[in-house]
Amino acid sequence: MATLGAIADDLTGATDLAITLTSAGFRTTVVLGADADGERHTLDAANGADAVVVALKSRTMPVDEAVAVSLDALAWLRRAGCERFYVKYCSTFDSTPEGNIGPVSEAVLEALDEEVTVIAPAFPANGRTVYRGHLFVGDEPLDESPMRHHPLTPMTDSNLLRLLEPQVSRGADDTALVPWPVVSQGADAVRDAIGAAREAGARFVVVDALRDADLRTLAAATDDLRLLTGGSALAQGLCGPRSDERSEFTLPGGPRVVLSGSASRATQGQVRHALSSGSGLRIRAAALREDFEAVVSSAVTEARASEAAPFVVYATASPEDVVDTADAPVIERALAEIAERLVAAGTRALLVAGGETSGAVVRRLGVGSLTLGPEVDPGVAWMLGHRDGEDIHLMLKSGNFGAEDLFVRAWEEGA
Ligand SMILES: Nc1ncnc2c1ncn2[C@@H]1O[C@H](COP(=O)(O)OP(=O)(O)O)[C@@H](O)[C@H]1O
Numbered sequence: 001m002a003t004l005g006a007i008a009d010d011l012t013g014a015t016d017l018a019i020t021l022t023s024a025g026f027r028t029t030v031v032l033g034a035d036a037d038g039e040r041h042t043l044d045a046a047n048g049a050d051a052v053v054v055a056l057k058s059r060t061m062p063v064d065e066a067v068a069v070s071l072d073a074l075a076w077l078r079r080a081g082c083e084r085f086y087v088k089y090c091s092t093f094d095s096t097p098e099g100n101i102g103p104v105s106e107a108v109l110e111a112l113d114e115e116v117t118v119i120a121p122a123f124p125a126n127g128r129t130v131y132r133g134h135l136f137v138g139d140e141p142l143d144e145s146p147m148r149h150h151p152l153t154p155m156t157d158s159n160l161l162r163l164l165e166p167q168v169s170r171g172a173d174d175t176a177l178v179p180w181p182v183v184s185q186g187a188d189a190v191r192d193a194i195g196a197a198r199e200a201g202a203r204f205v206v207v208d209a210l211r212d213a214d215l216r217t218l219a220a221a222t223d224d225l226r227l228l229t230g231g232s233a234l235a236q237g238l239c240g241p242r243s244d245e246r247s248e249f250t251l252p253g254g255p256r257v258v259l260s261g262s263a264s265r266a267t268q269g270q271v272r273h274a275l276s277s278g279s280g281l282r283i284r285a286a287a288l289r290e291d292f293e294a295v296v297s298s299a300v301t302e303a304r305a306s307e308a309a310p311f312v313v314y315a316t317a318s319p320e321d322v323v324d325t326a327d328a329p330v331i332e333r334a335l336a337e338i339a340e341r342l343v344a345a346g347t348r349a350l351l352v353a354g355g356e357t358s359g360a361v362v363r364r365l366g367v368g369s370l371t372l373g374p375e376v377d378p379g380v381a382w383m384l385g386h387r388d389g390e391d392i393h394l395m396l397k398s399g400n401f402g403a404e405d406l407f408v409r410a411w412e413e414g415a
């Protein structure tokens, strides 16, 4: 019976959290959606897991829709027996100004009838740190990092309190900060600070974190809270009932295909690196609008004919490639169509780059749940996708995660 239930706002965020929970000793399953028609997949998948992560595609949904699907997921997790909950969003706090991190966190907190939760996006192993409430990506404040150009959620402020306040009901009265000097004093000091913030009326407490040790301190300080929110790294301090159990599997043969819909800086470098030793095809929105079928069938044909080196179907290899964010949906749809045709032709392993892109691909493939395999880079692992047909080996890569050679190395490390 699962005890911990997580609600992730995109698929790569869900798999990222699953990796951390597994390392923390939770036998973890990722399920896609928790709506009624998915119930069969998901309830079966939850059996035997200690933690279940529901992967939504809600990060850029209209606020009301994001809240509704998140509350549906919460209700499903409670039916599956979960007693503690985790709202997972991006370590770069990807959100439009209207939401959805604040509205979803508030809706879940109120549905659980809880008084306070923490806001902890930090992921130090991937360079995401929070100091005095400001989120940094490496050495750059968030609003000076490439995330300021994200096609869907451009981040133009690094101050988490300023980002959150417009998103929660009581604005500045609903938020508070526990700064790093308090965090450095240990769990009791953090617990006291969160208690004081709650007494002052705040429900969403941003907590600084510069190191994994700070997140472990926070996890210890909040072991009495039924709801946590953050990136994946906060989960490293949760204590699961068993050792790290990962499914060992060997990647099947066949073409090594990467489908990249991410426009993030790390992915751009990975695309360029893979193209330097392999081959690929760039899909352009204009060409897709002119003749969608021609672009898709050409990509499938070339991908199927590719040899050992990875074949990369990509939308962006440099910042200049992102011409119009309105092109995003047709690119997602094309990559999902290409994935479906490759799998129909026998492909049983795909590397997909991008959270929204991964969501579009796995929904098109009818994947209902995912089991964790070997971790290849921090926050990036091979998974086994379960569906009505044959299982599919998938690596669903967060846009800004992974080393530059990942698209080439991943196939060796999954073998
Ligand atoms: N060249 C481009 N022009 C417009 N939109 C793009 C381009 N490349 C990618 N996109 C879109 O940007 C979005 C990237 O989101 P996502 O897949 O979550 O990547 P990440 O994980 O990097 O955020 C997708 O909707 C994708 O279709």
Ligand SMILES: O=C(O)[C@@H](O)C(=O)COP(=O)(O)O
Pocket: 010, 012, 013, 014, 016, 017, 089, 090, 091, 092, 123, 231, 232, 264, 354, 355, 356, 379, 397, 398, 399, 400
């Ligand atoms: O926390 C993170 O950074 C990731 O888990 C994540 O959410 C990344 O989302 P995408 O950039 O959309 O892949």
